[in-house]
Amino acid sequence: KMPISLSNNLLWRIVYLYHNGYSNKKIRSLLYISRATVGRVLRIYKKWGYVKDPFIGSKERRKLFDTDDMK
Numbered sequence: 159k160m161p162i163s164l165s166n167n168l169l170w171r172i173v174y175l176y177h178n179g180y181s182n183k184k185i186r187s188l189l190y191i192s193r194a195t196v197g198r199v200l201r202i203y204k205k206w207g208y209v210k211d212p213f214i215g216s217k218e219r220r221k222l223f224d225t226d227d228m229k
Contacts, residue, residue: 164195169209172199 168189175185182196202211 164191166209169199172196173203173209176200 185196203209
């Protein structure tokens with residue numbers, strides 16, 4: 159069974175509501191999503207600054223940097 163993919167719009171709404179002072183419980187009830195989803199989205203946002211983990215689900219070839227790219 160494939161997991162349901164949430165839209166970027168919905169994921170960003172979680173972050174915006176959280177930054178506007180809404181509790182996790184209130185966000186869950188407003189958007190009809192689970193506690194785990196709210197927690198996961200906020201954890202990824204705090205770590206990466208984006209709502210989706212950049213290393214999960216990418217079907218492209220990973221971009222590797224060398225020392226010239228780091229200058």
